[in-house]
Amino acid sequence: MCGIVGYIGGRSAWPIIVKGLQRLEYRGYDSAGVAVINDGGLLVRKCKGKVADLVQMVKGQDLSGSVGIGHTRWATHGVPNDVNAHPHTSMNGKFVVVHNGIIENYREIKARLVEKGYSFKSQTDTEVLANLIESFYLNEKLTAEQAVKAALRRVIGAYGLGIICTDEPGILIAARKGSPIAIGVAQGEYFLASDATPIVEYTDQLIYLDDEQVAVLSSDGYTISNLNDVHVDPVITHVDFDADNIDKGGFDHYMLKEIHEQPQSIADTMRGRVQSETHTINLGGIADAMPRLASARRIIVVACGTSFHAGLVGEYLFEQFARIPVEVEYASEFRYRDPIINDDDVIIAISQSGETADTLAAIRMAHEKGALVLGVCNVVGSSIARETDAGIYTHAGPEIGVASTKAFTSQVVVLAMMAFALGRRRGNIDEATYASLIDGLVAIPSLIAQVLDSEPQIREVSRAYQLAQNAIYLGRGYLYPVALEGALKLKEISYVHAEGYPAAEMKHGPIALIDNCMPVFVLATHDKFYDKIVNNIQEVKARRGQVVAIVTKGDCEISKMADYVIEIPECDDALLPLVAVVPLQLISYYVAVMRGCNVDQPRNLAKSVTVE
Numbered sequence: 001m002c003g004i005v006g007y008i009g010g011r012s013a014w015p016i017i018v019k020g021l022q023r024l025e026y027r028g029y030d031s032a033g034v035a036v037i038n039d040g041g042l043l044v045r046k047c048k049g050k051v052a053d054l055v056q057m058v059k060g061q062d063l064s065g066s067v068g069i070g071h072t073r074w075a076t077h078g079v080p081n082d083v084n085a086h087p088h089t090s091m092n093g094k095f096v097v098v099h100n101g102i103i104e105n106y107r108e109i110k111a112r113l114v115e116k117g118y119s120f121k122s123q124t125d126t127e128v129l130a131n132l133i134e135s136f137y138l139n140e141k142l143t144a145e146q147a148v149k150a151a152l153r154r155v156i157g158a159y160g161l162g163i164i165c166t167d168e169p170g171i172l173i174a175a176r177k178g179s180p181i182a183i184g185v186a187q188g189e190y191f192l193a194s195d196a197t198p199i200v201e202y203t204d205q206l207i208y209l210d211d212e213q214v215a216v217l218s219s220d221g222y223t224i225s226n227l228n229d230v231h232v233d234p235v236i237t238h239v240d241f242d243a244d245n246i247d248k249g250g251f252d253h254y255m256l257k258e259i260h261e262q263p264q265s266i267a268d269t270m271r272g273r274v275q276s277e278t279h280t281i282n283l284g285g286i287a288d289a290m291p292r293l294a295s296a297r298r299i300i301v302v303a304c305g306t307s308f309h310a311g312l313v314g315e316y317l318f319e320q321f322a323r324i325p326v327e328v329e330y331a332s333e334f335r336y337r338d339p340i341i342n343d344d345d346v347i348i349a350i351s352q353s354g355e356t357a358d359t360l361a362a363i364r365m366a367h368e369k370g371a372l373v374l375g376v377c378n379v380v381g382s383s384i385a386r387e388t389d390a391g392i393y394t395h396a397g398p399e400i401g402v403a404s405t406k407a408f409t410s411q412v413v414v415l416a417m418m419a420f421a422l423g424r425r426r427g428n429i430d431e432a433t434y435a436s437l438i439d440g441l442v443a444i445p446s447l448i449a450q451v452l453d454s455e456p457q458i459r460e461v462s463r464a465y466q467l468a469q470n471a472i473y474l475g476r477g478y479l480y481p482v483a484l485e486g487a488l489k490l491k492e493i494s495y496v497h498a499e500g501y502p503a504a505e506m507k508h509g510p511i512a513l514i515d516n517c518m519p520v521f522v523l524a525t526h527d528k529f530y531d532k533i534v535n536n537i538q539e540v541k542a543r544r545g546q547v548v549a550i551v552t553k554g555d556c557e558i559s560k561m562a563d564y565v566i567e568i569p570e571c572d573d574a575l576l577p578l579v580a581v582v583p584l585q586l587i588s589y590y591v592a593v594m595r596g597c598n599v600d601q602p603r604n605l606a607k608s609v610t611v612e
């Protein structure tokens with residue numbers, strides 16, 4: 001979590017840093033700060049709150065200077081306040097540090113520094129690191145770069161760092177272990193950031209640092225080496241990224257924009273992979289891995305949050321079409337329970353950001369045990385994308401809203417493409433069925449567009465439940481993971497307690513919660529569970545619960561029992577999650593707006609969870 005930005009070159013650093021921090025606020029937003037060096041020396045400004053509060057605080061101040069670093073924070077050590085905000089300056093003012101990650105052994109380092117006479121202003125691990133670097137610099141008469149490396153050789157934990165040194169104002173130092181660092185390379189100027197979004201409007205040439213690499217940037221050039229001073233030849237990646245994509249595009253919130261982007265983002269996920277004329281699916285990213293995947297004894301999906309829910313849909317898809325047993329695991333549980341992994345298992349890691357710490361740790365463990373590890377990531381060049389053996393990018397475009405929406409549907413599309421292609425290859429799907437599934441996939445963007453046309457009605461349904469304190473989401477089969485996802489969306493942005501259940505589970509406990517104040521969102525489309533789900537609706541109504549049913553267009557039966565119905569177009573059961581999730585995304589969005597919640601930056605959350 002946390003976003004960091006840095007700049008060195010011929011321009012004024014402050015406006016570049018502040019704009020970059022605003023783009024990274026999805027990574028954390030409880031405090032913000034900046035440090036620049038100019039002719040007058042070092043200027044550090046930081047405060048509790050958002051980047052906008054920082055901008056307000058420094059209004060009218062001269063923050064000129066062509067080298068600087070900035071930070072937007074998601075607190076790990078120390079409450080969010082002005083003092084704990086980054087940047088952190090070492091005791092003698094030599095080093096200023098912004099940090100994304102956790103220094104796990106900071107307590108013992110701090111104790112040793114206290115013995116040497118160091119005192120601390122904040123409760124953060126980052127201030128400890130700043131002082132550790134300074135103690136090497138002063139005591140061992142090292143250069144700034146050497147002092148940084150000496151300190152990083154002592155720390156245990158994760159870091160993405162931007163560091164400036166007041167004695168060496170012509171350089172900016174970046175370092176990475178565990179937390180991502182991208183460096184933008186341009187003529188006579190360099191940018192650093194936690195991801196590409198603050199950089200892409202200035203340059204499309206990016207270097208992603210690997211673990212334990214340190215970059216020293218100056219307006220004359222840059223060097224990259226590892227912690228043992230071995231030079232590293234950088235790989236410069238060309239990023240094809242449209243900076244317009246990271247604006248709200250006329251919508252009130254990123255989340256609403258991203259919900260509306262789904263017809264396009266899904267089309268982008270399929271582009272070049274699904275050929276509707278020839279009814280073929282071509283997954284170049286996993287072509288070499290396909291034989292091993294097709295003969296896998298078991299697929300294990302590891303993911304967190306919404307990506308986990310996409311993985312659950314994947315379980316239904318792979319088992320139905322590829323006939324390969326699937327287990328779906330929370331990455332955080334998987335990595336710590338010494339799971340049995342065989343070398344004929346295939347792990348699929350799903351992650352929008354590609355940086356989720358638990359998912360990253362899970363794939364490292366699976367690698368050690370000899371499994372083939374595939375990635376389904378959205379962020380190109382992200383850690384998970386780079387550490388997997390092969391993978392398929394979702395190509396959904398930048399997702400800025402903390403609540404994941406278009407990433408989910410694109411992940412499900414990738415999993416559907418994989419399951420259909422595998423099923424065909426393994427001889428479980430005949431040609432006609434395969435063609436019809438591909439036609440179904442290709443039609444999804446237009447079906448979602450139809451659901452989006454119902455937005456005014458969905459907004460009114462949301463109005464009816466804006467004051468609810470609790471909600472239950474029910475679904476069966478392919479729509480059970482959608483029920484979980486609907487509940488997650490509501491709780492994370494509206495702060496309404498919500499639970500998702502397989503509909504038949506309701507009578508094993510949750511039914512006790514139902515009274516006339518309980519909204520129950522039921523996914524009740526014309527699939528093989530229709531009659532059963534009608535019974536579930538009757539059970540809720542018999543207990544005076546409020547039912548909002550997501551039904552297939554033209555359904556006449558459920559509208560007689562439900563309080564509200566929202567119609568979605570018909571499609572194959574296996575593709576229903578893609579369509580049925582959209583009204584639930586919109587309901588959570590409108591309930592949050594009506595409750596006055598900060599939709600794009602919900603409390604306590606961050607987009608990219610780079611701490612375990």
Ligand code: M6R
Pocket residue numbers: 304305306307350351352353354355356359402403404405488492605607608609
């Ligand atoms: O970037 P990832 O897909 O790995 O992120 C996983 C979860 O942190 C993420 O899906 C989270 O649950 C979202 N806030 C859900 O909307």
